[in-house]
Amino acid sequence: MSQVPEAPSRRDFVKKSTLAAASFFIVPRFVLGGKGYTAPSDQLLVAGIGVGGKGESDIAMFAKTGKARIAFLCDVDDRRAANSRKAFPQAKYYKDWRKMLEKEHKHIDAVSVSTPDHNHAMPALAAMQMGKHVYVQKPLTHDIAEARALTDAAKRYPKVVTQMGNQGSSNDGVRQLMEWYDAGTIGDVHTVYCWTDRPVWPQGIAWPTTTATPPAELDWDLWLGTAPKRDYVDHLIPFNWRGWWPYGTGALGDMGCHLMEAPFRVLDLEYANAVQASVGSVYVDEFKRGYFPESCPPSSHVTLTFPKTAKTKQDITMHWMDGGIQPERPDELGANELFGDGGNGILFIGDKGKMMASTYAENPRLLPLSRNQEVSVPQTLARVPGQANGHYGQWVEACLAGAGKTKLSSPFALAGPLTEALLMANLAVRGYDLQKPKAAGQGFDYPGRGRKLLWDNQQMRITNLDEVNQFVKRDYRTGW
Known part of the structure; x- marks a missing residue:
């Protein structure tokens, strides 16, 4: 490539x-x-x-x-x-x-x-x-x-x-989480969950078969940019491109930077060294499951492994869940108490306690919620005036x-490794559904399923399943 x-x-x-x-x-x-x-x-x-x-x-x-x-x-x-x-x-x-x-x-x-x-x-x-x-x-x-x-x-x-x-x-929430963790409030974190109810656009579908004439106001060739040349379809613009691999990065790309950023900052994470995934399926009719390699799946659960950092005693396991999948509710959370913000959330599990937050690391809370009235740590980190707007x-x-x-x-320096982590997760998502023909008349194999993909960070490649390395770096269209 x-x-x-x-x-x-x-x-x-x-x-x-x-x-x-x-x-x-x-x-x-x-x-x-x-x-x-x-x-x-x-x-x-x-x-x-x-x-x-x-x-x-x-x-x-x-x-x-x-x-x-x-x-x-x-x-x-x-x-x-x-x-x-x-x-x-x-x-x-x-x-x-x-x-x-x-x-x-x-x-x-x-x-x-x-x-x-x-x-x-x-x-x-x-x-x-x-x-x-x-x-x-x-x-x-x-x-x-x-x-x-x-x-x-x-x-x-x-x-x-x-x-x-x-x-x-830039919100106060991520800084509050950092201060709690740095003060030892929940001990050593070994597991993190991030989840979202996205996508809210179509995914797991076939590419539209009906083409159309691009609107006069749109330069379709420039919109395609680095992507392969193809005919215009009404489906993509302005929002639904997110669910197609040639243009978007699915729910991970849309929400990963908002939800995974807090764990990166709190734990000083950088580059993952292993990843595995499972994805939700769709059915094209009553009896047949669909396979649409250009379309992101309707849901996924990805597990990333990060090496220990100066702020942890062991490797960290991060779970990503989208399409409405959520982790098991913590025992410390009451039956009617809101988990995350309902549709999205972040959960840190330490050896001495747990803490969670909503999208954008808003509304950080210690678990059980009663701890928020009992625990007080000094503010050590400067806040951004205006928070997200700032x-x-x-x-x-x-x-x-x-x-x-x-x-x-x-x-x-922070956004690059963070983006790589969510794109590594997508690497496993795409690898999960890779099709490889079996012998004539015997259908297809899926070589990425059931595997933990091992990442060589220096060489920027998966070492134990070469087929997925095609997604690490795509070919740009001629002229781009």
Whole structure:
């Protein structure tokens, strides 16, 4: 398989650029002055790539800080971009992020990426190579190789400020969990459960057989981006792409960064070394179970093994459950007491107690719940002003201050390994349903079922089932 392509360098962009060698005229603060006025030189010039849906709310939150100016907008779908274009009428609009970076790189300080998962890595990497700060929606990437590439890029370009869009990492909840654990409140954690009621979009289905003409406002080829060329279908946009492997990463990609982030922070987890999975089945008719290799399954249970860290005495087992599957209720939880937030949750099991939280690590609680009135530990960790909403301002402030000057909740040094963990889980999910033909007329075998997949972190490959390594790094479409 091909290497993850390197994006064009800044030198290449500059060489190709047709822009005149002119700079912005900055009006001094003392001329325009006034209480609360922010000089243009003190504003972060942000380019948004993918500005509908979550991208729309992301750039609105950057602008709300008063310290960021949305200077450029880029989206392949004029319909999705309409609200952002109305909100930021002075921002120049593009459909192709490559053209935008090539022509406007001199006038961009930072880039926000909120495209479908399969098109996260390339614009982010291109921007980093040009020295632009980057904010990338979760999951950071579509493939494990891409996640490692962005993690490494953050080391190669230390002046670039990075942040992933898992805003719950800025909540007080994860810091409260860390303080409880660091104080020894629940002892040594050996097992963690994360679960969600997602997906809330179709999964475990056949690819639609009826094609359609793309809407005039949509550049379908640009939407496909790195993915293989295929005919347009109405089913995918704006949301259902999440359930298809060429574009999305299923429930794990949607919710994993929100639920697995707290265990990563509390326990100092990094890279898993083994993974196994089981998945739910669907039936195409009354008697026949379906197999749809392009579609994520309707439910899954994945078990990841992490080596012990400086904060644990033993290896850690993390269970991921989606599609409504939940772990057994803890004995310490009353029969009518809410488990997680009902549909989603995080449970830490230590040798001296348990603690749980809801989505985004909100509402952290010790178990039994009576302990929350009995236990008090000192606050040792600084909180993020505004919590989840402050996640955006935290990045803006860090970009303006310069790399290394302020602390971030989800820099790529943390977001990269976290994303790799959920993509490793997906590796096992996809491996579980791999089909391998048996002898003629004897059907198919499923070589990934019933196996624990062993991961070589340095080589980035599964060592005991080579068939699944095809999902570690995909081939990009020609030109991408």
